[in-house]
Amino acid sequence: MSEIPIVSNHDLEKYVDRKVVVQGWIHGIRGSNARQFISLRNGGRILQVLAEKEILGEEVFQTVKHLRQETSVSVAGTLVKNEKSSVGFELIMDRIRIVGESENYPITPKEHGIDFLISQRHLWLRSSKQLAILRVRDNLSFAIRKYFHERDFLLIDTPILTGSVGESAGTLFSTEYFDLGNAYLAQTGQLYLEAAIFAHNKVFCYGPTFRAEKSKTRRHLTEFWMVEAEVAFAGHADNLKLQEDFVKTVIKETVQNSLQDLKVLGKDPTPLLAYLEKDFPVIDYTKALEILKLKGEDIVWGDDINSEREQMLTMEFGGPIFIQKYPREAKAFYMKVNPDNPKTVLNADLIAPDGVGEIIGGSEREENYENIILRLEEEKLPVESYDWYLDLRKYGSVPHSGFGLGSERMIAWICGLQHVRECIPFPRMMERLYP
Known part of the structure; x- marks a missing residue:
């Protein structure tokens, strides 16, 4: 993965249709038994990452499927344009490396009171x-x-x-x-x-x-x-x-x-x-x-x-x-x-x-x-x-x-x-x- 350029969400337009590595945190994840959509936070911005079982294989796909919010990862894949994305691009994953686990992250995607959040x-x-x-x-x-x-x-x-x-x-x-x-x-x-x-x-x-x-x-x-x-x-x-x-x-x-x-x-x-x-x-x-x-x-x-x-x-x-x-x-x-x-x-x-x-x-x-x-x-x-x-x-x-x-x-x-x-x-x- 080190031979592939490591890029920031701020520089994506320079790397369209190229293999890249994006490092960041799992902001959110959703999907089905065949594909998962990861919101990957890097540089304060969110990049959508597409993980498909057909590309990754069963073992890696199951690892992706069970990633927890705020786990830090290094993701390699092909960067493509996607106008529906908030940053205009999507990363098609072919490899992933977990950098740091996240267990029981206290601020999950649900309603919390302001005292708790502060x-x-x-x-x-x-x-x-x-x-x-x-x-x-x-x-x-x-x-x-x-x-x-x-x-x-x-x-x-x-x-x-x-x-x-x-x-x-x-x-x-x-x-x-x-x-x-x-x-x-x-x-x-x-x-x-x-x-x-x-x-x-x-x-x-x-x-x-x-x-x-x-x-x-x-x-x-x-x-x-x-x-x-x-x-x-x-x-x-x-x-x-x-x-x-x-x-x-x-x-x-x-x-x-x-x-x-x-x-x-x-x-x-x-x-x-x-x-x-x-x-x-x-x-x-x-x-x-x-x-x-x-x-x-x-x-x-x-x-x-x-x-x-x-x-x-x-x-x-x-x-x-x-x-x-x-x-x-x-x-x-x-x-x-x-x-x-x-x-x-x-x-x-x-x-x-x-x-x-x-x-x-x-x-x-x-x-x-x-x-x-x-x-x-x-x-x-x-x-x-x-x-x-x-x-x-x-x-x-x-x-x-x-x-x-x-x-x-x-x-x-x-x-x-x-x-x-x-x-x-x-x-x-x-x-x-x-x-």
Whole structure:
């Protein structure tokens, strides 16, 4: 078998009508006493393998017939075209070698509860829908990086351990850091991106982010991946324009590269793409409250616009919307106070429809040294911990803006999933730290 080329399911078109070897795992098997159809998983994709008793002989055919799910095998045969196959090809087996046995695989093709599946996440990753979701995730990650590199943004790898609070002190994971006191798992890379814009103008980071939020909603994880961007000499309006273009571009590219996977997930992307054909409305927080009151909501200035209210607003406007200029008390210290209404800040959240909710948070940053010290004091944050950050306002400060997007919510929106736990390989939630 070693003389025959070993091929991947990604390279099959190069080997039509040739003898090949494909190595992989038994994803499923069905058939009769004369022939068996094996679904062979390789490279995250499924190749149909036809095993016929007439070709293999009785002994080998019986071995094939009794193969168990997830047995690893090396299969030799002739590769032929088959338009009915998900990959467009079929392998006519003439030899097989078992590499690793699989006994009593716990995730058999039947219904399982979500708690069981999450506990078996290391195995659940092998199922067809999970294969598709993680390919969509990979396509989104590629589209994100491509978007920024094509627009001359520089990737900055920001630290995961930090001594500074980036968002809310109440949602920090902390750990002892030698003799220096507490260190925190990063809530955001933003503060470090702000330092980098003075060297590179336009920067972004993309990596894990941590929030110790005691939330069990379908939209929250304690560890998730966030892409953040920061731009020098950019105001609030520039920021909104960049965010809208970013979201539309990366969704379109991800969908285009994921059509087969979305089909596996039963997700028709047509309604999602239709949202992207029109401008995203921008409304003030104050206007959002007025609309909600007209819909019978008991809501006053300063109240949170929760997930149910977010969806009421997206239904009102028929798609994604920006809600801008929130109360300053509700937002982080680094957001620039709105000069036209000091009770608010120059920020915006992008709210996605279909139950997804907020996918982007962004703002113009406060560039004035004295003003940002006042904001730190308002939030009762230790000014001395931000000495390095304050230096940015002392040596050539400029107006600048940025935003952050959690990729798991974006994946859920693209895939039509009701919970973000399936959008990351190994989800971390309040009640989950295993596997």
